[in-house]
Amino acid sequence: MSLAAATKAEDDAMRGRERERRCIVSGEVLPEAKLIRFVVGPDGVVTPDLAAKLPGRGIWVGANAATLASAIAKNEFAKTAKHAVKISPDLAARVPLLIVQRMQSDLGMALRSGQLVLGFDSVQRALQGPEPPSLLVEASDGAQDGKRKLFAISHARGLKVETIECLTSAELSVAVGRENVIHAALKSGRLQERLSMDAERLSGFRSVATPAGPYESDA
Numbered sequence: 001m002s003l004a005a006a007t008k009a010e011d012d013a014m015r016g017r018e019r020e021r022r023c024i025v026s027g028e029v030l031p032e033a034k035l036i037r038f039v040v041g042p043d044g045v046v047t048p049d050l051a052a053k054l055p056g057r058g059i060w061v062g063a064n065a066a067t068l069a070s071a072i073a074k075n076e077f078a079k080t081a082k083h084a085v086k087i088s089p090d091l092a093a094r095v096p097l098l099i100v101q102r103m104q105s106d107l108g109m110a111l112r113s114g115q116l117v118l119g120f121d122s123v124q125r126a127l128q129g130p131e132p133p134s135l136l137v138e139a140s141d142g143a144q145d146g147k148r149k150l151f152a153i154s155h156a157r158g159l160k161v162e163t164i165e166c167l168t169s170a171e172l173s174v175a176v177g178r179e180n181v182i183h184a185a186l187k188s189g190r191l192q193e194r195l196s197m198d199a200e201r202l203s204g205f206r207s208v209a210t211p212a213g214p215y216e217s218d219a
Helices: 003-016 065-073 076-081 091-112 120-128 144-156 169-176 190-203
Strands: 020-022 029-031 035-040 046-048 059-062 116-118 135-138 162-164 183-186
Touching: 035 076, 046 091, 059 065, 059 076, 065 076, 065 091, 091 116, 091 169, 091 190, 116 120, 120 144, 120 183, 135 144, 135 190, 144 183, 162 190, 183 190
Parallel strands: 135 162
Antiparallel strands: 020 029, 035 046, 035 059, 116 183, 135 183
């Protein structure tokens, strides 16, 4: 992805936190960042549109497994489109996989652009440095000890570092082309905002901590 395209993607992420749409299931008006957009193609197939770029009328569903399952079970897509639609049997399972792929792409972009640091020692130095990161990316299956130590460092410095824990070590490793990735940190910026937004979406499909704030210690 070119720098111009990356910048545009980051701008879109920021707008997704500001614009609001109505969920077809709950009727709630929510920021786009808390919703998944779907479109019905010319062939009648319901297609996820995470980037909100595909042509056609957007159909918005709350970004969590229960709401999507309800939309499918109650035929809400057809009701909203006002005509028959085709729903793939794997639609509910495919949405979180697409979110993971988006996050992996953005993490790879962040690494190539020098915005991402990897590994416990590098993250620790970054937290102790003059320009600390604003986002910690921790593997959901990583040991708690290292996470607590990094939290203690950020807490001691009075930093308000957001933490996301919705990707596994294997998923992080694929994203950055390294093995056994557990800890990563990202500088503040719009790419960080987009990762945070997608982490919030993914957390609705996985039983993990949401990216609402700093990592909480066990104390």
